Amino acid sequence: MQLEEVRKILDADGVDRTITRITHEILEKNKGTEDLVLVGIESGGAILVERLHSKIQAIEGVAVQKGTLDITLYRDDIDEIQNQPKMRGTRLEFDITGKKVILVDDVLYTGRTVRSALDAVIDFGRPKWVQLAVLVDRGHRELPIRADYVGKNIPTAQDEEVAVRLKEKDGLDEVCIMRRVG
Amino acid sequence: MRGEGGEAVMEEKRIKTEINWTRKDLLGLKDLSREEIELIIKTAESLKEVSTRSIKKVPTLRGRTVVNFFVEPSTRTRASFELAEKRLSADSLNFSGSSSSLVKGETLKDTAKNIEALQVDLIVIRHSSSGAPHRLAEYVKPGIVNAGDGINEHPTQALLDMFTMKEKKGKIEGLKVSFIGDILHSRVARSNIWGLTKLGAKVTVCGPKTLIPYDIESLGVHRTYNVEEAVKDADAINLLRIQLERQNEPFFPSLGEYAKGYGINAQMLKRAKKDVLIMHPGPVNRGVELTSEVADGPNSVILEQVTNGLAVRMAVLYLLSLVRK
Numbered sequence: 001m002q003l004e005e006v007r008k009i010l011d012a013d014g015v016d017r018t019i020t021r022i023t024h025e026i027l028e029k030n031k032g033t034e035d036l037v038l039v040g041i042e043s044g045g046a047i048l049v050e051r052l053h054s055k056i057q058a059i060e061g062v063a064v065q066k067g068t069l070d071i072t073l074y075r076d077d078i079d080e081i082q083n084q085p086k087m088r089g090t091r092l093e094f095d096i097t098g099k100k101v102i103l104v105d106d107v108l109y110t111g112r113t114v115r116s117a118l119d120a121v122i123d124f125g126r127p128k129w130v131q132l133a134v135l136v137d138r139g140h141r142e143l144p145i146r147a148d149y150v151g152k153n154i155p156t157a158q159d160e161e162v163a164v165r166l167k168e169k170d171g172l173d174e175v176c177i178m179r180r181v182g
Numbered sequence: 183m184r185g186e187g188g189e190a191v192m193e194e195k196r197i198k199t200e201i202n203w204t205r206k207d208l209l210g211l212k213d214l215s216r217e218e219i220e221l222i223i224k225t226a227e228s229l230k231e232v233s234t235r236s237i238k239k240v241p242t243l244r245g246r247t248v249v250n251f252f253v254e255p256s257t258r259t260r261a262s263f264e265l266a267e268k269r270l271s272a273d274s275l276n277f278s279g280s281s282s283s284l285v286k287g288e289t290l291k292d293t294a295k296n297i298e299a300l301q302v303d304l305i306v307i308r309h310s311s312s313g314a315p316h317r318l319a320e321y322v323k324p325g326i327v328n329a330g331d332g333i334n335e336h337p338t339q340a341l342l343d344m345f346t347m348k349e350k351k352g353k354i355e356g357l358k359v360s361f362i363g364d365i366l367h368s369r370v371a372r373s374n375i376w377g378l379t380k381l382g383a384k385v386t387v388c389g390p391k392t393l394i395p396y397d398i399e400s401l402g403v404h405r406t407y408n409v410e411e412a413v414k415d416a417d418a419i420n421l422l423r424i425q426l427e428r429q430n431e432p433f434f435p436s437l438g439e440y441a442k443g444y445g446i447n448a449q450m451l452k453r454a455k456k457d458v459l460i461m462h463p464g465p466v467n468r469g470v471e472l473t474s475e476v477a478d479g480p481n482s483v484i485l486e487q488v489t490n491g492l493a494v495r496m497a498v499l500y501l502l503s504l505v506r507k
Contacts, residue, residue: 070228073240073270073500084202084504087228123237 003161003178009154010175015135015166018151019048022133023055025149030100035128037099038066041117042088044106045069047168048135052104065099067092074116090120097125102149106164108134111145136175138162203501207319207326210335211376219377223345225497226490232269233492243272243503247302251293252329253279254310258464258488259329259339263306266495275302290314291321298322304502307331312369325502333367333428338498339463340373342491344381346483347418349490350459355382360412362388362444363422363471366395367429370463371422375401388412389422389444392433409444410453418459421446421471437470446472451481459483 010018030036033056040049046068053066069092072085103117114132121130133149138156154162154177161178165171201217211219232240248267252260260276267274277297290309297305304325307315312332319326330336348354359378361371365387378385385403387394388411398405406412413419424440434440446460460472460482468474477484 072228073232073242075242078242078504086200087225089228090231119241123240124235 002181003163004181005163006160006177006179008174008176009136009152009162010173012173015151015173015175018135019051020055022135022149022151023052023059026052026102026131026133027056027060029131029148030102033060033062033064035098035100036064036102037094037096038064038102038104039092039096039117039121040066040068041103041105041113042068042070043169044135044164044166045104047166048104048106048133050168052102052133065094067094069103069117069120071113071116071120074119076112076116092124095125096121096127099125099127101127101130102133103130104133106135106166107162108132108137108145108147108150109140109162111141111143114145115143135164136162203504206502206505207315207328208337208498208502209315209319209326209328211337211340211373211380212335214337214377214380216380219341219344219380222341222494222497222501223348225501226341226345226493227349229496229500230490230493232496233489239269239271241271242500243267243270246272246304246503247300248272248274248304248306248499249277249297249300249302249324250274250306250329251277251297252306252308253290253314254308254330255279256308256330258491259308259336262488262491263327263329263338263495263499266492266499269492270496270499272303272499275300290317294318294322298324304499325505327498327502330369332369333372334369335373335376336369336463337373337377338491338495339370340377341498342487342494343370343374343420343461343463344377345490345494346461346487347383347459349486350483351417354378357383357417358386358415359383359418359420360386360388360416361420361422362409362412362446364393364424364433365389365398365422366393366433367425368422371420374420375403379403386412386416390434390440409446409450413446413450413454413458416454416458418461419446419454420461420463422463423465423467423471437467441470445470446476448473448475448479451476451479454481457481461487464488 038049040046049066057063070088070090072087131148134147135151137150137153159180163176163178165174167173302324306327306329308329309331312334314331315326315328365371375385379402387403388406458481462484
């Protein structure tokens with residue numbers, strides 16, 4: 001499948017400002033960092049967790065606990081996908097029971113990834129609550145799921161893709177809309 | 183989750199470095215490429231975490247059925263597969279040789295066809311005849327996992343051995359691995375030789391002359407009858423059980439004599455590298471292949487092999503389930 005860029009939604013500064021805003025919103029809504037933990041969905045969400053973590057540390061002077069979730073084992077379509085998911089492993093090295101879990105992903109689309117992630121989180125314990133933070137909400141939900149913190153709402157067509165590029169994996173920060181061609 | 187935005191773009195990049203699993207069966211390591219073996223080990227590394235949770239279960243294979251068809255006695259391998267199935271939420275069903283219709287004269291093919299008619303997804307087979315899983319794979323649609331066939335292969339055992347070596351030494355490439363004992367009747371050695379040589383390890387086999395196949399060098403391994411040589415530079419020593427059940431004629435005078443010549447005791451261990459791994463596929467005959475002091479000593483990773491076996495079998499069941507029928 002070939003993709004061509006339609007337009008750029010956020011540049012590096014835009015990505016950074018958006019993450020800063022989400023950090024403040026998380027701290028405001030949860031009244032600080034008490035019992036707050038960040039859980040990123042592999043692999044984009046895991047990178048965003050690192051960014052949120054250092055911003056929280058800069059603002060509040062607190063290093064909150066963080067972990068990553070690989071939802072591969074919770075997918076509902078294991079033999080229907082063209083590109084086999086590659087497992088990265090889950091790292092949740094603390095007890096999440098009673099914690100305020102902020103689940104983090106790069107793009108919210110059908111909601112199926114988040115559904116899988118919620119099942120995975122609950123297998124590890126009983127959090128006080130789970131909130132969802134995403135950099136981009138592109139619509140087209142297939143399940144009744146919504147985000148608590150949204151970096152950017154981007155209306156998209158089904159034949160489009162949202163590319164969230166992050167320095168750690170792509171060498172630069174930007175968000176673009178791509179269209180399938182051919 | 184069809185193309186979650188950015189994920190789809192990344193997925194494309196990942197493909198170039200990581201291969202897709204395409205096989206319906208795991209019959210042996212002889213057939214696998216280096217990349218396929220590495221994919222199984224990598225998947226097992228991720229799956230090991232599941233067994234450390236308080237709820238040791240994931241829903242991945244919900245609704246799949248796995249038949250454990252063990253025509254030859256087995257305790258640990260069968261228990262390991264059964265637990266792997268449970269941890270992945272598959273339904274499992276056990277057929278054993280002594281209780282199945284095979285003793286009433288049914289052929290392997292008919293038994294297999296009957297299992298297939300139950301609409302199962304995977305069959306894990308252990309059989310005393312080399313090649314039985316390969317025949318089964320030709321007869322029936324479900325995926326076949328070889329859990330040990332005669333003296334041919336025992337791929338999941340070799341995979342868990344390699345997984346353990348990689349976990350402990352950080353890599354397989356360049357490792358010196360020695361196998362001491364009954365090489366002739368050892369499917370564990372054979373699978374390990376296929377796998378380890380593909381991954382770039384240097385393999386040495388050692389044992390009484392009568393228990394080493396005369397053409398073993400053709401598999402790319404070094405042969406020695408001198409235990410000290412096999413022990414001296416090794417990064418891992420895999421001790422193989424003397425398989426009396428497969429020996430119709432005496433290959434050596436007595437177990438005592440064998441232990442004296444080829445058994446590993448504390449004194450012999452002193453000649454080895456300080457951080458050598460002592461491995462054994464089990465069941466251990468204490469005082470024969472190795473002394474209790476060595477089996478329970480700081481170099482022994484025998485029980486870790488058992489733990490890792492679970493992760494490896496979960497990985498194999500998972501990967502075979504990805505392949506669309």
